[in-house]
Amino acid sequence: MSRLHDMGGRIGDGPVVPDPADAPVFEHDWHARALAVTLACGSLGKWNIDVSRHARERLSPKDYTRFSYYEKWISALADLLVENGVLTREDLRGQGDAGPHVLASRALKAEAVSAVLAKGGPANRDSDIAAAYRPGDRVKTRHPGGSALVDGGHTRLPDYAAGACGEILLQHGAHVLPDSNAHGLGEMPEPLYAVAFKAGELWAHPEHPNDDVVLDLWQSYLQPDPEAAGT
Amino acid sequence: MPHDHSDHPHALLPSDPALRVKALETILTRKGLIEPAALDEIIDTYQNKIGPQNGARVVARAWSDPAFKAALLADADPVLAELGYYGRQGEHMVVVENTPAQHNMVVCTLCSCYPWPLLGIPPGWYKSDAYRARAVREPRRVLADFGVTLPADTAVRVWDSTAEVRYLVLPMRPQGTAGLDEPALAALVSRDSMIGTALVGAPQSNSEAPA
Numbered sequence: 414m415s416r417l418h419d420m421g422g423r424i425g426d427g428p429v430v431p432d433p434a435d436a437p438v439f440e441h442d443w444h445a446r447a448l449a450v451t452l453a454c455g456s457l458g459k460w461n462i463d464v465s466r467h468a469r470e471r472l473s474p475k476d477y478t479r480f481s482y483y484e485k486w487i488s489a490l491a492d493l494l495v496e497n498g499v500l501t502r503e504d505l506r507g508q509g510d511a512g513p514h515v516l517a518s519r520a521l522k523a524e525a526v527s528a529v530l531a532k533g534g535p536a537n538r539d540s541d542i543a544a545a546y547r548p549g550d551r552v553k554t555r556h557p558g559g560s561a562l563v564d565g566g567h568t569r570l571p572d573y574a575a576g577a578c579g580e581i582l583l584q585h586g587a588h589v590l591p592d593s594n595a596h597g598l599g600e601m602p603e604p605l606y607a608v609a610f611k612a613g614e615l616w617a618h619p620e621h622p623n624d625d626v627v628l629d630l631w632q633s634y635l636q637p638d639p640e641a642a643g644t
Numbered sequence: 645m646p647h648d649h650s651d652h653p654h655a656l657l658p659s660d661p662a663l664r665v666k667a668l669e670t671i672l673t674r675k676g677l678i679e680p681a682a683l684d685e686i687i688d689t690y691q692n693k694i695g696p697q698n699g700a701r702v703v704a705r706a707w708s709d710p711a712f713k714a715a716l717l718a719d720a721d722p723v724l725a726e727l728g729y730y731g732r733q734g735e736h737m738v739v740v741e742n743t744p745a746q747h748n749m750v751v752c753t754l755c756s757c758y759p760w761p762l763l764g765i766p767p768g769w770y771k772s773d774a775y776r777a778r779a780v781r782e783p784r785r786v787l788a789d790f791g792v793t794l795p796a797d798t799a800v801r802v803w804d805s806t807a808e809v810r811y812l813v814l815p816m817r818p819q820g821t822a823g824l825d826e827p828a829l830a831a832l833v834s835r836d837s838m839i840g841t842a843l844v845g846a847p848q849s850n851s852e853a854p855a
Contacts, residue, residue: 421753421804423777429789430774431836432767438691440768443662445691448765449683450669452732457677462808466755473652482756482771484661488654491668495653504671505656517676526685533732536808569806571753573780585736585809605807607738620784623799629807 415559415572417477418470422573422616447483451490452530456521459497462534463595467567468493538602540587545604545632550581551641552608555634560592567595570634574626577614578638582627583607590631604632695764696835698729699812702739702762703838704829707817717741717814724762734761734810740803741814742840747798748813749787749840751779752805759810763835770839780804790841813840820846 439445455465468489472480480488494500499516503509521529546552556576560566569591585605593601609627612619657664672678702724706713716723720737724730737759740748752758753776758766769775778786783800787793794800803811815837821829824847836842 418754420773420777421751421779422781423773424781426774426777428774429769429772429778429786431769431790431841436767438695438765439687441662443665445687446669446683447661447665448690449686450665450672450678452686453678453682454672469755476652481661482768484664487661487665487668488652488657491654491657491664492652494668494672499677500653500671500675502653502656504675505653505668507667507671509671511674514675514677520677520679521682522679523681523685526682526689529732530686530689531731533730533735534808535735537736569754571804571806573753574804583738585807588736588807591807605809607803607809609801616781620782621796621800624783624801625799626780626802626804628804629809631807 416470417474419572421571444483447487451486453521454490454494454499456525456529457499457516457519459499459516460493461594463567463589463591464597465489465493466591467595468496470567536588537586538589538600540602540604542587542603542632544584546581546584546606546635546637548581548583551578551638552581552606552635553578553638553640554608554630555636561633562592562598563596566592568592568634570630571628573615574610574628574630577610578640579608579610579614581606582609585629588631590633592631592633606630606632606635608635690760690765694761696762696833696838697830698764699759699762699835699838700830700833701826702727702729702812703814703833704826706739706814707821707829708826713814720812729761731761733757734759736809737762737812738809739812739814740801742816744795744798744816747794747800747840748803748811749779749783749800750803750805750811750813751776753777753780754804754806757805757808757810759812762810762812763838767835787841790836792841792843813838815840815842815844818844818846 469485554577558570558572558575560568587602588605590601607627608630609625612624657667716739720739756771780802783802834842837844
């Protein structure tokens with residue numbers, strides 16, 4: 414079983430409601446502040462993007478369901494700040510110390526914002542792990558799904574694609590493995606591929622036989638497709 | 645289970661989300677951990693500087709310049725870097741081309757991954773449960789929610805952004821645009837057409853074409 418964020422293929426959500434053409438970038442001011450506070454706190458250097466994603470996924474199912482998008486961001490951020498010793502529970506209660514923090518020298522400065530955003534956080538790395546597959550190779554994803562490294566841990570293999578057979582479409586080089594990086598186990602970079610799955614391989618009632626879904630999947634999520642062996 | 649606990653620290657903040665953000669911002673500012681001017685700068689960047697107009701310029705250029713388009717489809721990152729479109733949430737770009745045989749559509753079922761340097765901050769619908777849940781299983785019904793119907797002989801390919809690679813759809817150039825320059829073409833390109841939930845229509849202002 415997975416967590417609630419892993420919702421690809423779920424039935425029952427109703428229509429997608431497109432935003433009006435003139436919808437603002439941020440529906441409310443606090444949405445913009447939530448995004449900005451979250452990005453700025455990244456500069457404190459206490460976590461990485463995979464830890465941050467996992468913090469949102471770890472919100473309790475009840476909170477994940479009832480929180481709006483930016484509520485998830487700000488709540489997960491508060492959790493991360495306490496878990497990583499940046500803030501205390503007393504701080505969140507409004508009863509903490511005032512005055513400069515030991516990490517204050519790392520605070521993102523206004524004049525550094527454009528450079529930090531332009532730099533981003535590339536995920537490609539050199540890796541000792543050789544690419545085992547080439548475009549056109551048939552592969553099968555891990556089954557059961559979920560993290561192979563940590564029980565209940567972070568992974569980017571959606572449940573709907575676990576145990577499915579597909580074809581390597583693109584090689585992306587080697588990228589940081591989120592399953593490891595989200596848990597402080599190191600970046601463990603390994604080859605990453607775009608893998609195409611026929612809709613009929615994933616869904617009992619595909620809309621069209623020629624449709625497919627492409628996912629970016631790490632080499633350790635894959636094995637050679639046993640059905641394709643020797644072909 | 646890792647780090648799962650029933651008493652999440654966030655519950656100590658006010659429950660109203662606007663107040664929750666304000667409270668955390670105040671605490672962090674007092675301790676010198678964030679600088680309000682830096683927050684304003686981040687917001688200004690995504691509200692006013694970076695948005696779908698960037699992606700539209702890339703699409704218009706690809707429609708106008710075959711060599712540019714070939715280079716963009718083969719290896720987007722150096723091509724986009726030359727135009728100044730790079731950085732956070734666009735570190736590894738792949739551009740996928742719509743053709744009469746194949747329509748491309750982008751989703752992130754696990755969160756809300758999106759090519760920020762080219763399209764800005766994702767719209768509400770892109771982050772909605774309905775889009776995340778349904779796009780991979782029933783993309784044609786989702787397209788119908790946007791008023792888009794594809795021919796039966798057009799295959800739909802949905803890209804689920806599960807890694808740090810970000811995808812931009814290169815929509816098909818509409819008929820009746822042969823004489824248009826790049827700025828005029830860019831004005832036709834909607835954000836949704838670069839996610840794959842809209843097509844690019846012919847120019848509306850052409851007086852010789854009936855509506």
